[in-house]
Amino acid sequence: MAHPVSPLAPKFYPELPAIAGVAFATAEAGIKYKNRTDVLLVSFAPETSVAGVLTRSKCPSAAVDWCRDNLAGGTARALVVNSGNANAFTGLKGRESVRITAGIAAGAVGCTPAEVFLASTGVIGEPLDAGKFAGVLETMAGRLADAPWLEPAKAIMTTDTFPKLAGATADIDGHVINIAGIAKGSGMIAPDMATMLSFVFTDAPVAAPVLQALVARHVKTTFNAVTVDSDTSTSDTLLAFATGKAEGVEPITDIEDPRAEVFGAALADVLFELAIQVVRDGEGATKQVTVNIEGAVSDESAFRIAKSVADSPLVKTAIAGEDANWGRVVMAVGKAGEPADRDRLSIRFGDILVARDGERAGSYDEAAVSAYMKGDELEVTVGIGLGEGRATVYTCDLTHGYIAINGDYRS
Template sequence: MAVNLSAPRAGDLRPVPGVTIGVAEAGIRKANRKDLTVFLLEPGASVGGVFTRNRFCAAPVQVCREHLQQGDIRAFVVNTGNANAGTGEEGLVRARATCIALARKLEISPQQVLPFSTGVIMEPLPLDRIEAGLPAALADAKPDHWLRAAEGIMTTDTVAKAFSATARVGGAEITVTGISKGAGMIRPNMATMLGFLATDACVAQSLMQQLAFELAESSFNRVTVDGDTSTNDSFIVVATNKAQHAQVTRLDSDDGRALLAAMRQVAQQLAQAIVRDGEGATKFIAVRVEGGRDAQECRQVAYAIAHSPLVKTAFFASDPNLGRILAAVGYAGIDDLDQTRIDLWLDDVHVARSGGRNPAYREEDGQRVMKQQEITIRVGLGRGEAADTVWTCDFSHEYVSINADYRS
């Protein structure tokens, strides 16, 4: 069960003018499940994206990068059940053929289509099933199908992930709506996930890559479930330019900051939902590191804690074996770290002070916090004024079972 995460309601998700979405059951891996989704963008939309930093990236990631460079994107096609990764040259051929198939039906160029795949690695993409399912997906296309899309991109997720927000930009109200999928193989760089975030705000195409990067850095690149970087991670940001305000050309302007804040709110909700729905997760854990010389070293320490199987299994068991956290701080790679300056808290419980056990700390207080579903680990480095936060979850028996049986 996801940790304090409810399934979204269709009525809570706001359509984004300029975007229509259709979903179909194409039988890509299993029958009777939504597994093929199309996004259709009206002319004039601005699109940016960031992708996995895994060098063994999937064929659709490679094709997306090529097509984004050419601009004027008009459609996405997303399949679940098959990642089209580890498929060599044939995988690229099939990813491009998917774009051609959709482009023909829309009477646009194949380079105006972005393909996305998620699922099992090293199996041929069933192109025939995708092509056969496209007419049903296109016939289903409506502006208010965000929830259907969130359900249609799920793999091991137990809950669909979708959120909306509104904001004032340039005197006009704008809408932001996004969906994501992911529950395992989640680690920064990015974190297996897909994310699609759209707004009707007016944003220059030249700004979209920076916008996508800024949003990913503060959301999807701040979560980890198991420390594995997927082959297929993709995060796409769309601005349809339908709102009635002047075009945003700089993120450091008043309008740019308002836009970024609204989109970051939804991106962080989506990213945290992935952690809350982490495979087998029973606890949602924020790891905040303070007192660093810069934000980068704070993240370095936070990730060392969040990736540690020993830390994560201790939290699953509510076992206050908290020396594991201090050990992770120590091996995070800060060579001149002074352990006598380290402080550690679990929520309001001061566990370690000046590098040693706090004399006032009682193990039953640590265990009380660890039994909660939501926990904050806070570490003070005593080196400066910087701080940063990442979000993670525990490791349970169920995580092993899900991944042992994934292909069954």
Template sequence: MAHPVSPLARPFPAIPPIAGVTPRVARAGYKDWGRCDLTFIELAEGTAVAGVFTRNICCSSEVELGRQNVAQGHARALVVNAGNSNAFTGYRGREAVEAIMAQVSAHLGCPQEQVFVSSTGVIGVPLPKDKAKAGIEAALLAEPCDWQAAAETIGTTDTFAKGAMAKAVVDGRTVTLGAIIKGSGMIAPDMATMLGYIFTDAAVEPGFLQQLLSAANQRTFSCITVDSDTSTSDTVLAFATGAAGNAPLSSFDSPGADAFAAALEDVCRQMAHLVVRDGEGAQKFIAVTVSGAVSDESARKIGLAIANSPLVKTAIAGEDANWGRVVMAVGKAGEPADRDRLSIGFGGTWAAREGQPLADYDEAPVAAHLKGQDISIEVDLGLGDGRATVWTCDLTHGYISINADYRS
């Protein structure tokens, strides 16, 4: 973690152990750094799995195999490599992933497709098989670790460890959801957009877990952006061990399904926000709320056009209530909008209403709001009931420094 801690960082939450989940970390030495970089998480037999993956079509072998293997619904282990994404490495990259899957499945006596692998870091260098093998052997001998150690180990350019926790009462039992996530650049909402893992002791049928994760993803991870760039490795996996002993959730008709779905979405939203809070060079956390659109999806697309606009992001970095740039971004989104019905505000104060600057616009509260760390931009299109909130960070000198120096 070479860069200074983000000013928007949040402390790591107290996540208790999750029954049926055993995290361990080790040093594989993928890069020349003095830290653990391999995370090995063992999962109890019968653990259900669901996943969402990057839509980048130049995705890594890890993503290809993960997408394929999630279909059978069960998982026994997760291996996360940090420092090497193994993307764009051809058959050698694929062989490295398959070797990890074979090694772990032999150790656990489980089908190979129940071993999930993620890698993140530099693109184009095949993951060294020997380092991975030795790293896994070391992890198998290591003591189990806490969630913070696991979160630190999956990180790369992250400046702080990120975790989330929620509880829900399901079928009379309290179930726990714990999650870790990494990611700070190459973040755009076209699926998972980072590596994130959710673990719960709840019993959930794989198909229903997938349904819930996909729905939560659409309102959380798919609503964040740091720099509009979509990684080749993005993955979010959810694992449900069933150790809590509740009657397995199989649909919204199952008792407690609503509570579990809410807790899952809560954890996803916390994780998504943390990724934005560690956006490269971020100084401000920005929520863009678009209302009055023709549909929720249209509102989301307009929100992302605003959140991805370099001119809007630099204006916020400069604490400038430049609503004209917001107008521009609305207009370029390719979604229905009417210039003369558009209203734009900052921190709850309208700067322009129905296509014109407000005659009695008082800039003082807006200026005060923009000096803070948590910024809100409100856009009302005045067309319909569609609504969405997306989250991003400002674009600063820090982003340039980090990315013009990062070595390929």
């Protein structure tokens, strides 16, 4: 079932640079979709370091279990991603399927299975036939290329209505390092992690422990700060691969190395751009919404309040209706269970103060707020008035489109 492209889709896609030491191919394995690519193979130069964060779901997919085990090794030679089947809740068959797929990939690129990383996205609960990959991966290994990045971004899509890519460069030791990232995700999106897959590739020489620390640090304000529908996937996977092939750059092996900060900032840019694209492709989304919480007792408390607001169906439907319904925002703050004092709350839509000291602002101008709500990038800011804690969560509105995508398939 094809859904209309999100009105928030980008007008054009960035041309990402080739990443030295990274080559990829896509193919049609016929897992579920017809007439589109559904499998991605990426190969990495020897000694490529890898880091990642995986879903905190108590019911993770077989591929997530596999990656968690292999991340301990710190090096990667291959990544295989398929769309159309999540290989989640598939029991022993799922583990077998993962083992077989990794074996095929290892043979195709010439490495050990422990250096193969896997991710699957799509239907949960259906066995994934690893036989679909036999032959396909070997053929793909024979036609690896380093461009264009649009192809891998497309091959991993499920209910996404547009491919998601972002890149960045940084200057390290007087040389340019490159980062290229892709992601998929549209529904079953909530922090820890968003339901999504994202893969980031760089030629910077970053040791696995440093890469891991940087990914963990920057995922907090990027992929873990987005929510579409509060539902956390069984398959969330963010992996970062660093080939070290950038010329003239000495390895970064210590998180205290100032160059780690420089690289981390560029990495954070890529993660943020990808995460925002996931929100902008949120199932049925017509508006991107930024929820800022200020003045909470701590940053953690602010984050929980922000998530409560961003996850509230009543807030999200009000925004879909272009209604600056601050009453629902108050409700969502109140239900978060975090310290809040009704009579100190202030609420702004964009720059417009709608409520303060626990009641409607004297300056409230309904016409101005109504005009603001017609925009497709909205910001809701709540001042809690108790401390210095702050956090931001990014979400989208809740529309008929979400119901149509997820519920309109009576059989």
